[in-house]
Amino acid sequence: MTRPHGPVSTSARPAVTDPSAVTRPRNRKQLIVDAAGRVFSEHGYHAASMEKIAAGVGITAAALYRHFPNKYALFAACADVMTDRLVAALDEVPPGAPLADVLTAVTRVTVAHRASGGVYRWEARYLDRDDRRRLVEQFGRVVGRVDDAVQRAYARPDGRLRAVAALGAIGSITMHHTSIAQRRAEDLLSASALRVAATDPAGPRRKGAESVELPARPVPRTRRAEILAAAVPLFARDGFASVTNGQIAEAVGLAPSALYRHYPGKVDILAAACLQAARLLAQGVEQSLHEVTGPHDAVVALAATYVAYSFEYTALNSVAEAELVGLPADLRRPLALAQREHIAVWEQQLRLARPELDPRQARVLVHAGFGVAVEAGRALRWLDSPDHRDAVTALVVGALGL
Template structure:
């Protein structure tokens, strides 16, 4: 007798694909890999999903649906934050598929994710405004995005505390962002600031690197070709090769530039500090400034380090460890009772919050976004 097809096969396929995308990354997973994980043929899988892109789309949408359900079922803000904290500290939180892999989608599929993400954020807004009646709609959306940034940080590292403490910490961090008091100054504006250097002629090599950085961040390194970069600059691919021998050389140059920007801003900020709290504030301000001015660079530093060759990847990990150590020392001086693992989780939460807000479509609406981010960041750092 032939085996019966399980009634939930489509959901099982999506779940298996999500697990593999989490474990290996989208570009390192094939449709055949997903089919093999379930013990079915690729043709059986195609009966439910048209392509690997379609699989990724539904994996991300499934994650967003799970998050949205917790928010919509919550009776109040604290209940929502506790449920979400439990979700992100659970085994293999699928937040990473939303945070890390969604940019591998193309065109209409990427737009569908942006729209669904906006819906999820919007569903948290009424809970925020019910708990904090002083918040206007724009402020509530900004805070909601900060909350999701904090929660999403757990998909970007492998640090962990005992489960109960882990959940409590993430609840406190998310709550610190949710209840952060924003100052009165600065309301959303219609447009963002003009691009630096607008109207100046930029050297061709710099144009190539700038467009490569943007494309690597928006689409993912593996999805971009030298021809794509040339087209963005307005030249043929062979002209790109005259400045950079390979796509890898472009990525190395981009990562080095990102590290240099962060290093310079950090040294400048810390050089002005008079006490531990001011050191932490200046360190936060430097990170925010780089994130706002060079958001595509920060995106690459966040998402593409594993694409580097071994030598450069090792050097970059050393830079990351040194940068984290500076933060641990600064935060540890304010919270001396906290163990290093806890301090690192807090720091990851703040960095992820900044990145999530800066990359959102509302970022350019806030002329004083740096001040908003600083208030949110210090709330999370100081009330953890």
């Protein structure tokens, strides 16, 4: 094409605009929140950076600050977004709808946003009081709606426990990376949650759930062990990043500098706690399966052991679950291996008990069982008693479809 002769009329020229404004999507803020949710879920609040989040959206960190003044403001938005989405989805379900419809609505939203949906579960402890209160209120609305549907379906006084446990089964998809098609995951988790809601937590004890013998609670007999024992409840209460060496040292009557004689750094104390948790759980599993015959009883024994471990070592387990992502790769590697080995035992026994499941389905259901144990235990405030252990074990077994 030839260029026209003479000056070009200014009225024919396109308006000069900011190139970034032309290509900036209208939902940029939502894209940022979704990307941030993925980064916070994957790396934890403190290890996440505005640069990582910006890279996930394809913008600069400076552009990110046009939408959010700081990392905390973005984090608070991420913590709210999943519960807001759940509330919105449930508002579209007609009042009095069947329980299956209510759970399907929750499942569809959770699976669609699984990569960013895990923020509320562990990282929400870093929220300020007012933001945490709002999150609790929103999640309470979700639980209340599911509880109403459970009560209509089964008319029992323990409906809220069943509702929370069913939501734990669904929410578990946000806490692992098992590759599974979205529709398959929705069907699997909806069915699991329905079974949980239908389970009588006070029903007869299942064969294989006999009294669980866990390894004895470690007695700190060395200064190193004392430091570890003192650090775990601090990490569980305040979060690893918020606990100082001074607090740990004070708890064992040491000067902060003296900690370095026993651990190179605070992160090594965290790694030792995670290793201790993995070791105690592995020993409990080995003992529980020692005299079990048949895969069905083996799965029930695994469920009873995991529940007993969760009640017995609540602080240690919560630290291992919540803080693993914050460990450097070299320290995380042996823990990830131990976790995979533990899940492989469950997967093998569950597939023997339910041959129709493929490996991915079995793995998703195993994690659903873990989610039930966590949320039901929380609902019971981790008050340890045989009745509570039996109730949560029954709900976990229900999630697995036995």
